[in-house]
Structures are given as C-alpha cells and as structure tokens.
Amino acid sequence: MTRLTRTASALAAAVLLAACGATATTSPYEPGTGHAGHGAHDPEPLPLRDGERFMTLGMPEPYTPAPPNGGTDDYRCFLIDPGLEEQVFLTGAQFLPQNTELVHHAIFFRVGPEHVAEAERLDESMPGQGYTCFGDGGVAAAWVAHWAPGTDEVLLDPSHGYAMPPGSRLVMQVHYNTLGVEGRPGTDRSGIRLRVTDRALQPFDTALFSAPIELPCTPEESGPLCDRAAAVRDLGRRFGEKSLDQVDVLAQRCGRPEPGPTQHCDLPVERPARIHAMAGHMHLLGRAIKVELNPGTPEARTLLDVPAYDFDDQALRPLPEPVAVGRGDVVRVTCTHDAGLRAKIPQLRELDPRYVVWGDGTADEMCLGIAVASAT
Numbered sequence: 001m002t003r004l005t006r007t008a009s010a011l012a013a014a015v016l017l018a019a020c021g022a023t024a025t026t027s028p029y030e031p032g033t034g035h036a037g038h039g040a041h042d043p044e045p046l047p048l049r050d051g052e053r054f055m056t057l058g059m060p061e062p063y064t065p066a067p068p069n070g071g072t073d074d075y076r077c078f079l080i081d082p083g084l085e086e087q088v089f090l091t092g093a094q095f096l097p098q099n100t101e102l103v104h105h106a107i108f109f110r111v112g113p114e115h116v117a118e119a120e121r122l123d124e125s126m127p128g129q130g131y132t133c134f135g136d137g138g139v140a141a142a143w144v145a146h147w148a149p150g151t152d153e154v155l156l157d158p159s160h161g162y163a164m165p166p167g168s169r170l171v172m173q174v175h176y177n178t179l180g181v182e183g184r185p186g187t188d189r190s191g192i193r194l195r196v197t198d199r200a201l202q203p204f205d206t207a208l209f210s211a212p213i214e215l216p217c218t219p220e221e222s223g224p225l226c227d228r229a230a231a232v233r234d235l236g237r238r239f240g241e242k243s244l245d246q247v248d249v250l251a252q253r254c255g256r257p258e259p260g261p262t263q264h265c266d267l268p269v270e271r272p273a274r275i276h277a278m279a280g281h282m283h284l285l286g287r288a289i290k291v292e293l294n295p296g297t298p299e300a301r302t303l304l305d306v307p308a309y310d311f312d313d314q315a316l317r318p319l320p321e322p323v324a325v326g327r328g329d330v331v332r333v334t335c336t337h338d339a340g341l342r343a344k345i346p347q348l349r350e351l352d353p354r355y356v357v358w359g360d361g362t363a364d365e366m367c368l369g370i371a372v373a374s375a376t
Contacts, residue, residue: 043152043153045153045193045195046092046153048195049155049158051197051198052091052195052196053197054193054194054196055082055194055196056096056192056193056194057080057192058080058190058191058192059130059190059191060129061129062187062188062189063129063130063187063189065102065185065188067176068132069238070238071238072178072361072363073104073175073238073239073361073362074132074175074176074177075132075133075173075174075176076133076173076174077130077133077172077173077174078129078130078174079171080171080172081169082170082194085166087163087164087198088164088196088197089163089196089197089199089201089203090145090161090163090194090195091155091158091160091195091196091197091201092153092154092155092194093108093144093145093153093193093194093195094152094153094193095108095147095151095192096191096193097147097188097190098188098189098190098191099186099188101181101186102185102186102188103175103176103190104148104176104177104362105146105148105174106146106173106190107145107146107172108143108144108145108146108170108172109141109142109144109170109173110142110162110169111141111168111170112165113166113168115140115141116168116169133173134239134240134243139171142205142206143208144162144164144170144204146279146370148279148281148314149311149313150314151279151315151316152315153193154277155195156204156372157276158201159202160202160204161196161201162203162205164196170192172190175360176188177347177361179347179351179362179363180346180347202375202376203375204276204372204373205273206370206373207273207370208368208369208370208371209267209291209331209369209371210250210366211254211263211333211334211367212247212254212256212257212263212358213263213335213337213365213366213367214228214257214258214259214260214357215260215285215337215355215356215365216228216259216339216355217339217355218339218340218342218353220343221339221353223352223353223354224352225353225354226353226355230355231355231356232244235247235361238359238361239359239360239361243359246358247357247358259355261336261339262334262335262336264332264334265333266295266331266332267330268328268329269326269328269330270327271375272324272325272326272375273324273373273374273375274323274325274373274375275303275319275322275323275371275372275373276318276322276372277372278291278303278304278316278317278369278370279304279315279370280306280309280368280369280370281314281366281369282309282337282365282366282367283362283363283366284311284341284345284347284348285338285339285342285348285365286309286337286365287308287336287337287341288308288309288334289306289309289334289335289336289367289369290304290306290307290334290335291303291305291331291333291369292331293323293325293329293332294330295330295332301323303331303371304369316372333368333369335367337365339353339356347363348363351363
C-alpha cells in the first residue's frame with residue numbers, strides 16, 4: 001500500500017496515508033463485468049441497518065493502466081464527488097473491482113472541503129483520467145476504506161462511522177499490477193458501494209502499524225539486484241526517489257534490523273483509543289503477520305494473528321470486543337516473508353531475484369497492520 005508520510009489517526013502510530021485526485025462523478029454507477037483474477041465477484045450487500053442507505057460511486061470511464069519507468073505497477077488516483085450537502089457517516093463499504101487481473105488493492109481517502117481545491121489542482125496537473133500517485137499525493141486526507149483480495153464489507157459497531165462532512169470528496173487510489181498479464185493489460189472501471197447514515201455517530205479513524213523488510217535473496221539465487229544497494233536504487237528508479245523515504249523512516253523508527261525473513265517494530269501509543277478491527281497486508285512473499293499489544297508483559301494480548309498468510313484472504317477481522325489502548329502502551333507488528341516463494345509464484349518466477357525492502361510494487365514487500373479505531 002502507500003508510504004509512511006502523513007499521520008492522522010487516533011493512535012498517532014505508524015500511519016500510512018495518501019491523497020490524490022482525478023475526474024469526479026455522482027451519476028449512478030454500474031461496474032460492469034469482472035475478469036478472472038483473485039476472487040472477482042460483486043457480492044450481495046448485507047442488509048441495511050436502521051437509518052442507513054447505499055450510495056454507489058465510481059470512475060466515469062474505463063482506465064487503461066500504464067505503469068511508468070518500465071515497471072509493472074501503476075498507482076492511479078481518482079477524485080470522486082459523492083455530492084454531500086449535509087454531513088453523513090460512512091458505516092460500511094464494498095469495493096467493486098471490475099478487472100481483478102489488474103487490481104492489486106484499493107484505498108479510499110476522505111478529502112475535507114478545505115483541501116478539495118488543492119486536490120482538484122493536482123487532478124488537473126496530469127492529462128487523462130486520474131493521475132499517478134505513488135505514496136503521498138500531497139493533500140491532507142484520511143483513510144476511510146480499503147480493499148485487498150478476500151476483503152468484503154464488514155459491519156462494525158453501528159454507533160460508529162467515518163465522518164464525511166458536506167463538500168468532502170473521496171479519493172480512490174487503485175494499485176494496478178500487470179505482472180503475468182499477456183499482451184495489452186486491458187482496462188478497468190472499478191467503483192465502490194458506500195453504506196451511509198445521516199445519524200450523528202462516534203467517529204472512526206484508521207491507524208496503520210508497519211515494520212521494515214530486509215529480505216535477502218536465497219542461497220540458490222544470484223544476480224545484480226541481490227545486492228541491497230542495487231535493489232534500493234532500482235526501487236527509486238521505479239517509484240521515484242521519495243519512495244526511499246519509507247525505507248529510511250522505518251529504519252529510524254524501528255531500528256535497522258538484521259537481514260532475514262522475520263522482522264518486527266514496536267510502536268508506542270501516544271493517545272488513548274479503542275481498536276475495533278484489524279487486518280494485515282503483505283505481498284506475494286508474505287508467510288505470517290501478527291499484531292500484539294504490550295508483548296512480553298502481563299497485559300500482553302494478540303490483536304491479529306495470521307500464521308498462514310494468504311494474499312487472497314486479507315479480510316478485515318473484527319475483535320471480539322473493542323480493545324482499549326493508552327499512552328505508554330506498545331503495539332508490535334511482526335511479519336515473516338519467504339524469498340523462496342519467488343521460484344514458485346508465476347507472477348514472480350520470471351523476474352530477476354532481488355533483495356527485498358519495503359516498496360510499492362507487487363514484487364516488493366510490505367508489513368502492515370491496519371486498525372479501525374475510535375477515540376472512545
């Protein structure tokens with residue numbers, strides 16, 4: 001997902017946010033026919049709860065991914081106007097990926113009315129629908145929904161939701177990946193079905209906990225990109241020099257780890273909050289992810305444990321009960337990656353082996369715990 005740059009969460013932890021813009025539409029939207037890929041489907045919506053209604057929004061026309069710099073990853077942002085004249089609260093969301101052969105993941109950000117003009121200027125700065133937005137798009141925004149394979153709508157406490165002020169916009173950031181796609185990549189016209197209410201609710205925020213990746217090539221692999229410095233330079237070539245900030249920030253925040261398959265980071269909580277649900281995100285070399293609160297203490301508890309990570313099952317997992325955290329608590333995220341999977345996965349098998357650090361590409365890796373949190 002996106003780089004660690006802007007923080008806007010109840011936990012003030014390692015929060016990764018991005019914002020960017022493009023064409024808007026408020027007309028009725030039909031996502032069209034899906035393509036074979038990881039779990040393409042348009043699930044039936046869960047029943048509406050008291051006071052809720054649906055809004056379905058999307059791209060006004062199909063988009064053809066065009067990965068820059070000779071790469072296979074295209075991060076494209078589309079600015080969508082839900083036409084809000086009064087404040088609503090977002091209580092659920094179902095992303096509708098139209099071409100799942102290409103869509104790696106999607107994130108939706110709320111752009112407040114005070115930042116809409118800036119987002120529109122960014123949109124106008126690049127021709128065509130949307131614009132390239134690796135990492136931070138340069139506009140203050142808040143993460144309100146996401147999709148990765150295996151993610152369907154999950155309903156949480158109906159007394160909470162993400163605030164959507166009148167005049168605000170949504171940024172739909174879609175990560176397209178063309179690895180393993182033969183010939184022309186085709187087009188995509190994805191959308192989202194929002195569940196909203198006019199009732200005043202307690203606000204949700206999204207907090208993201210990240211750890212570094214320092215994954216060498218296996219003993220059976222060799223090549224120029226197995227050198228860490230060369231691999232980092234290649235990352236900067238594919239995604240721009242700013243993409244390297246994430247590697248440096250994680251090293252400063254977590255300490256530079258010894259190279260190996262398992263890494264972790266301890267993140268201090270700076271403000272009280274309650275965590276309602278968790279998800280984990282890694283890429284194709286991910287084996288396991290775990291998020292713990294106060295590990296190694298009598299108060300230790302596990303917030304998320306995925307011992308057999310499956311890229312096609314990144315569902316948001318509600319906690320049995322919301323977990324309160326406070327100043328002085330520590331959240332630890334731990335990830336295990338396996339470079340040996342590179343020889344077994346069709347999308348990666350033909351690529352040159354590389355030393356893997358945190359990066360935006362599908363052939364790179366991430367270690368990210370995603371928390372839905374509230375202040376109370």
